Amino acid sequence: MLNIGTVGLSAMGLVLTVAVFVAAKRIYTRVPLLFLSPLLVVPAALVLILSTTGVTYGEYLVGAKWISHLLGPATVAFAIPIYKNLPLLRKYALEIGLSAVLGSATALLSSVLPALWLHLSPETATSLAPRSVTTPVAMDISRSIGGVPTMTAVFVIVTALVGVMAGPAVIRWLQIRTPVARGALFGTGAHAAGTARAFEFGDVEGTVASLSMIAAAGATLVLTPVLWPLIGG
Amino acid sequence: MSAFKKLYKIVAQIAILTAVSWFGTYLTGRFGWPVPGNIVGMLFMVLLLQTRVIRLEWVETGGSWLLGNMLLFFVPAAVGIIQYQQLMVTSGGRILLVIVLSTVAVMVCTGVVVDRLARVRERGGSGNA
Numbered sequence: 001m002l003n004i005g006t007v008g009l010s011a012m013g014l015v016l017t018v019a020v021f022v023a024a025k026r027i028y029t030r031v032p033l034l035f036l037s038p039l040l041v042v043p044a045a046l047v048l049i050l051s052t053t054g055v056t057y058g059e060y061l062v063g064a065k066w067i068s069h070l071l072g073p074a075t076v077a078f079a080i081p082i083y084k085n086l087p088l089l090r091k092y093a094l095e096i097g098l099s100a101v102l103g104s105a106t107a108l109l110s111s112v113l114p115a116l117w118l119h120l121s122p123e124t125a126t127s128l129a130p131r132s133v134t135t136p137v138a139m140d141i142s143r144s145i146g147g148v149p150t151m152t153a154v155f156v157i158v159t160a161l162v163g164v165m166a167g168p169a170v171i172r173w174l175q176i177r178t179p180v181a182r183g184a185l186f187g188t189g190a191h192a193a194g195t196a197r198a199f200e201f202g203d204v205e206g207t208v209a210s211l212s213m214i215a216a217a218g219a220t221l222v223l224t225p226v227l228w229p230l231i232g233g
Numbered sequence: 234m235s236a237f238k239k240l241y242k243i244v245a246q247i248a249i250l251t252a253v254s255w256f257g258t259y260l261t262g263r264f265g266w267p268v269p270g271n272i273v274g275m276l277f278m279v280l281l282l283q284t285r286v287i288r289l290e291w292v293e294t295g296g297s298w299l300l301g302n303m304l305l306f307f308v309p310a311a312v313g314i315i316q317y318q319q320l321m322v323t324s325g326g327r328i329l330l331v332i333v334l335s336t337v338a339v340m341v342c343t344g345v346v347v348d349r350l351a352r353v354r355e356r357g358g359s360g361n362a
Contacts, residue, residue, distance in 0.1 A: 013309070021305050039304055043311035050315055057315050064309035070299065071306045073250035075271035076257070077296035079278035083289070095350055099343040106342045110335040118327045124320070128331060132339055135307055140269045151317060153310035155332060162336045170340045174348075178355075181348035189340040192303050212343075214275070221268060 012055070013063030020045050039161055039193060071136050078214060085207045092208060095180050100215035103188035104223050107132035112231050123148060129228075130220055131155040134191040137217040141224050156191070163190020164197045183208025188216045239294070246295025249287070253278050 024038040024045070050060055082089065089096070108129055115125035127147035130138040135156050142152035167186050176182055182201055186194035187209030195213050199206030257274025260266070266273065281287040314321065321328075 017308055017312075018305070021308060039307075042304075042308050043314065046308070046312045047315045050312070057313060060312065061309060064312070067306055068309045070247075072254035072258070072271050072274070073247050073295075074299040074303055074306055075269075076250045076254045076274045076278050077292070077299045079275045079282060080289070080293060080296040080300075082275075083279050083282040086283075092351075094354075095347045098350065099347050102346060103339045103343040107335060107339045110338040111331060114331045114334055115328075118331065120324055120327055120331070124324060124328065128328070128335075131332065132336070135310060136271050137269055139310070144267070150310060150313035151320075153307070154314045154317070155328070157307060157311045158329065158332050159336055162333050163340065166333070166337050167340060170337065170344055174341065174345060176344045176348045178348050178351040180351045181344050184347040185340040185344035188343045189336055217272065221272075225267075 009059055010063045013060040014066055015063070016049065016060075017042075017046065017064050017067055020049075034165060037161065037164075039157060043157070075134070075136055078210065081207060081210050082214065085211070088204070088207055089211055092180050092211075095184060096208065096212050096215050099184035099188050099212055100219040101223070103132070103184075103212075103216055104219040105227065107189075108220070108224060108227055109231065124151070127151040128155055130224060131159050132189065132191070133217045133220045134213060137221060141220060145224060145228055160190050160193035163194045167194060167197060179204040180208050184212045187212030191216070243295045243298050246292050247299065249292055250278070250295060250299065253281070 021038060021042050024036075024041045028036050028038055028041075046060075049055075050057065111128040111131055112125050115128050116122075120128075126145055127142055127149075129145060129147065130141035130152060132138075133141075133156075135153055138152050138156045139149040141147075142149045163186070167190060170176070170185065171182055176185065179202055183198050183205040186198035186205070190197070191213045195206060195209040198209035254271055254274040257272070257277060258270025261268055261270040261273055278287070278292075282289060282292075
């Protein structure tokens with residue numbers, strides 16, 4: 001491939017990612033079909049572009065890593081909805097806490113055990129373990145139990161897609177009527193993307209989902225080191 | 234001009250949130266806490282807002298911008314799948330099966346239990362009234 005130099009390389013990953021993201025968001029606003037979700041389309045388009053142009057992932061990351069760095073302040077920004085909804089957090093603390101503990105344990109066991117039964121590699125099974133919580137936390141846990149953080153990041157995103165599709169179906173089939181339960185299942189099961197979907201049901205659903213997502217991240221951080229030795233990690 | 238002002242406001246507010254995130258990362262590194270620095274930063278931020286050291290309006294615009302574009306920040310990590318093409322060919326189907334099963338299990342479990350609990354608590358509450 002042609003030599004674009006260091007400055008060009010730094011700009012390339014950054015500009016390419018933002019451009020594809022903006023384009024995908026515009027398309028999804030006009031045609032809101034599930035398989036056109038930017039969560040699916042943007043990484044797929046970038047993978048296609050990188051593999052056809054012969055740019056390696058390392059070269060792409062030179063510029064694109066600046067985008068990932070915004071996850072830090074974005075995680076801190078979750079303090080804003082929490083602060084605004086402290087009364088709701090107090091009211092539903094028991095529901096949110098129970099959901100987080102139960103959901104984290106279920107996620108861990110129902111990811112790792114079937115993965116081993118299906119003869120997936122131990123590395124894959126370990127990287128699947130923290131897949132139900134928000135990316136920065138999931139990647140940290142993955143690293144601490146010997147998984148591959150970048151593989152975990154991919155599984156977290158697939159979880160988001162699956163959860164956004166499965167959530168409304170679960171609510172319908174099991175006739176989950178209380179807003180707090182609807183919010184809890186979205187936030188615990190499908191982190192940030194689930195939270196965004198829960199806000200489409202209502203404000204209580206969305207707020208409970210954002211709090212559940214954070215509680216689930218905390219519960220998974222605490223439970224993983226405890227449960228991990230029990231399932232043969 | 235007003236668009237430029239808004240951009241300036243967003244950038245300045247993201248700088249505040251970034252500083253808090255760095256402080257969280259510094260603390261976890263300094264004391265060897267087994268928690269991501271971002272989460273410590275988030276809890277610290279709730280405390281700062283609660284004690285009015287930082288006012289809500291100093292961070293609200295930048296914060297909503299970050300939360301609204303959260304998906305973008307995941308993209309570079311998701312593109313990392315390009316390193317595992319072989320794995321996706323050999324195990325992609327099984328991995329997807331595990332993720333679907335597990336995600337539905339988590340949602341059914343938390344949804345049903347919280348729904349029951351919420352109904353019992355609401356009934357208890359109205360009974361006392």
